[in-house]
Amino acid sequence: MCGAVRFVAYDVPTSFGACHCEMCRRWTGSALLGVTVPEDRVVWEDERHLNRIASSDWAERGFCSQCGTGLFFRVTQAGEWSGGIELPIGIFDDPTGFEMNNEIYIDHKPxxxxxxxxxxxxxxxADCVEKFSVLDEA
Structure with missing residues (x-):
């Protein structure tokens, strides 16, 4: 929002998803509409104001220390979800051209x-817990 944290993302997929879990709804005020990009394809231009908080024992969320804008969700535990970073599509300079292809925690959707x-x-x-064992602990 304030521009203190900027990034460049390469080879960004055009499909994104919505997460309706309680934590994402509280973090965004709605659903998290995010695109998963391999971590090595995201370059933070200046990390001085990039802060991280452990949002669980197995994941973290990044935010701007100046304005509080949510910047990413990332699984920190090795496993089936590691290696990617979930970027909200609203933080891209041009968020057009994306297509929603999935919704998770659909039974938690308002x-x-x-x-x-x-x-x-x-x-x-239940589908998410079955597919991604790390969620069994959540």
């Missing part, structure tokens, strides 16, 4: 949320 389009993969909390 009943007033409805996204346009169809054909997305939908996963409940």
């Amino acid at each position: 009943d007033s949320f409805a996204y346009a389009g169809s054909g997305r993969k939908l996963m409940t909390r």
Whole structure:
């Protein structure tokens, strides 16, 4: 928001997802609409104001220390989710051209949320826990 933290991301996928878990809703005020980019494809231009907080025993969230803007979600524990960084699509200078292809924790979605389009993969909390063992501890 303030520009104190900037990044360049390379080879960014055009598909993104929505996470409706309670933690993402509290962090963003809505659902996290994020695109997963391999960590080695994200270069932070200046990390002086890039802060991190452990949001669980297995993940962290990054934010700007100047304005508080949420910058990323990243799994810190080795396993099936490690190696990528989840960037909110709203922090890109040009967030056009993305297409939503999945929603997770769909059973935690507030009943007033409805996204346009169809054909997305939908996963409940139980589906996510079954697929990603690290969530068993969450």
